[in-house]
Amino acid sequence: MISLTFVLNGKIxxxxxxxxxxxxxxxxxxxxxxxxxEGCGTGECGACTILVDGESRLSCLMLAAQLEGRSVTTVEGxxxxxxxxxxxxxxxxxxxxxxxxxxxxxMVLAVSDLLDREPKPDRERIRxxxxxxxxxxxxxxxxxxxxEAVISETRGKGQNT
Amino acid sequence: MxxxxxxxxxxxxxxLGDNPDALLCAGGTDLLVKVRAGMIRPVSLVCLExxxxxxxxxxxxxxxxxxxxxxxxxxxxxxxxxxFLQVLKKAVHVLGSPPIRNMATLGGxxxxxxxxGDTLPALYALDAELELWSRSHVRxxxxxxxxxxPGKTTLRKGEVLAAVRxxxxxxxxxxxxxxxxxxxxxxxxxxxLAALVKVDQTDTIENIxxxxxxxxxxxxxxxEVETALKGTKLSVEGLKQVFPLIDRxxxxxxxxxxxxxxxxxxxxNLLLRLAVHEGCRT
Ligand SMILES: Cc1cc2nc3c(=O)[nH]c(=O)nc-3n(C[C@H](O)[C@H](O)[C@H](O)COP(=O)(O)OP(=O)(O)OC[C@H]3O[C@@H](n4cnc5c(N)ncnc54)[C@H](O)[C@@H]3O)c2cc1C
Ligand code: FES
Ligand code: FES
Numbered sequence: 001m002i003s004l005t006f007v008l009n010g011k012i013x014x015x016x017x018x019x020x021x022x023x024x025x026x027x028x029x030x031x032x033x034x035x036x037x038e039g040c041g042t043g044e045c046g047a048c049t050i051l052v053d054g055e056s057r058l059s060c061l062m063l064a065a066q067l068e069g070r071s072v073t074t075v076e077g078x079x080x081x082x083x084x085x086x087x088x089x090x091x092x093x094x095x096x097x098x099x100x101x102x103x104x105x106x107m108v109l110a111v112s113d114l115l116d117r118e119p120k121p122d123r124e125r126i127r128x129x130x131x132x133x134x135x136x137x138x139x140x141x142x143x144x145x146x147x148e149a150v151i152s153e154t155r156g157k158g159q160n161t
Numbered sequence: 162m163x164x165x166x167x168x169x170x171x172x173x174x175x176x177l178g179d180n181p182d183a184l185l186c187a188g189g190t191d192l193l194v195k196v197r198a199g200m201i202r203p204v205s206l207v208c209l210e211x212x213x214x215x216x217x218x219x220x221x222x223x224x225x226x227x228x229x230x231x232x233x234x235x236x237x238x239x240x241x242x243x244x245f246l247q248v249l250k251k252a253v254h255v256l257g258s259p260p261i262r263n264m265a266t267l268g269g270x271x272x273x274x275x276x277x278g279d280t281l282p283a284l285y286a287l288d289a290e291l292e293l294w295s296r297s298h299v300r301x302x303x304x305x306x307x308x309x310x311p312g313k314t315t316l317r318k319g320e321v322l323a324a325v326r327x328x329x330x331x332x333x334x335x336x337x338x339x340x341x342x343x344x345x346x347x348x349x350x351x352x353x354l355a356a357l358v359k360v361d362q363t364d365t366i367e368n369i370x371x372x373x374x375x376x377x378x379x380x381x382x383x384x385e386v387e388t389a390l391k392g393t394k395l396s397v398e399g400l401k402q403v404f405p406l407i408d409r410x411x412x413x414x415x416x417x418x419x420x421x422x423x424x425x426x427x428x429x430n431l432l433l434r435l436a437v438h439e440g441c442r443t
Contacts, residue, residue, distance in 0.1 A: 019162070019163060019164035020162035020163075020164050020206075041197060042194050042197065042198075043190055043194060043257075043260075043261060044347065046258065046260060049260055055234075055263045056259060056260040056263055057260055057263055057264055058190075058260050058261070058264065060197075061189050061190055061193045061194070061264065062189065062193075062264075063164050063189075063193070063206070064164075065164035065165075065166060065208070066164070066166070066208060066210065068166065110259065110260065113259060113260075113263075114259070117238070128259075128346070129259060131258050131259070131345075131346030131347060132257070132258020132259050132260050132261060132346070132347060133258075
């Protein structure tokens with residue numbers, strides 16, 4: 001067991017855990033944060049995407065010890081409609097980009113990483129940005145529409161955060 | 162499984178000394194998949210992600226030194242790589258997906274030594290040299306002497322791949338990389354080709370290096386094909402002349418993704434793209 005300290009959705013957190021516990025299990029089972037989903041367990045589907053120090057990572061391919069001193073964001077950390085992740089979520093809802101919802105938490109965080117690096121991606125680049133996140137329901141069209149809406153809203157308000 | 166995270170090279174050598182059977186873990190995108198599948202059962206993992214000495218892109222004048230633990234995202238977004246090593250940038254751009262590229266490293270792709278590893282043909286075409294460090298020793302060797310077979314390298318116990326050294330191609334080269342997979346994003350290469358070509362004003366090939374992936378036990382670099390093409394016009398007809406030589410150089414297998422016959426045909430045809438390459442008049 002190790003004593004692990006990291007920032008989880010803005011709060012400094014310490015937990016006793018085996019160092020080789022997968023981060024997805026740590027989040028879902030030990031913290032009860034079930035937004036990150038296990039689709040494949042092998043890096044292929046993106047359902048387990050989280051942000052570590054603001055970058056998208058796959059929590060099925062990370063071990064608890066790797067989180068020491070890092071800052072983790074899951075979709076539970078969003079502030080409804082106000083911060084970036086919250087605005088992306090709101091746009092997904094408005095544009096019907098959520099059907100069964102299994103891919104949505106990972107998809108929203110992948111979009112957040114994309115918009116951090118590139119504020120105005122075109123549809124092609126949006127598709128590339130979410131290419132690691134599989135969706136079996138929407139056909140991606142509405143997801144791309146939602147991301148475009150976030151971009152034009154952001155531009156309208158002249159804000160990037 | 163014990164998970165150790167050294168933050169200095171000194172820590173690393175001490176930990177490796179104390180845990181001789183530990184496995185190294187960079188991004189974990191190959192390693193942790195194998196652990197999960199029960200293919201390997203390490204007692205301890207030594208994570209390289211906090212070692213600044215092994216990370217980052219250094220411009221040393223005529224050479225780049227790329228830290229082995231540099232994540233692919235950093236390579237793809239580097240303006241220096243964009244300016245001088247487009248062939249590597251193009252290869253990394255089609256490797257995995259954004260989160261995979263955020264985690265996975267160049268050194269991990271090399272040490273996994275998969276015949277389908279996407280950065281490998283680019284690194285072979287660039288004649289990359291690897292720098293390996295152990296506690297008391299540094300050695301350098303060409304990448305084709307490091308990778309000896311599928312999943313096999315000459316990495317010694319206690320050694321870590323520290324950096325990849327690549328000379329800046331002198332003069333104006335066409336940098337080409339193309340991958341054929343089952344879908345556009347996130348697919349393992351069925352065949353891929355990296356090429357560096359220099360032509361004169363009349364489109365005559367002055368210099369060319371070609372490296373194919375996924376069509377042999379390791380990357381295939383054929384000096385015979387390269388020599389045959391030097392001094393010829395870069396054109397579809399000219400390139401087709403070397404198809405028999407290419408056929409002889411490749412030894413593809415059939416697997417779930419493609420047959421060996423398809424791999425042979427597509428590998429030769431991949432070369433034709435050079436004739437219509439931007440910056441090359443016809
Ligand atoms: C969903 C998915 C998609 C993928 N798509 C592609 C793709 O399109 N193309 C492709 O080529 N690959 C792909 N891969 C494979 C993998 O992501 C790459 O090979 C990646 O570059 C490995 O880097 P890593 O840092 O994660 O390696 P790790 O998994 O950390 O390590 C791999 C191996 O190298 C050793 N190692 C790592 N770093 C060092 C070092 N510095 N010194 C000595 N030994 C070291 C480790 O001990 C281990 O044996 C994919 C993987 C996944 C899960
Ligand atoms: S569960 Fe992690 S990528 Fe599918
Ligand atoms: S909404 Fe069902 S998987 Fe995307």
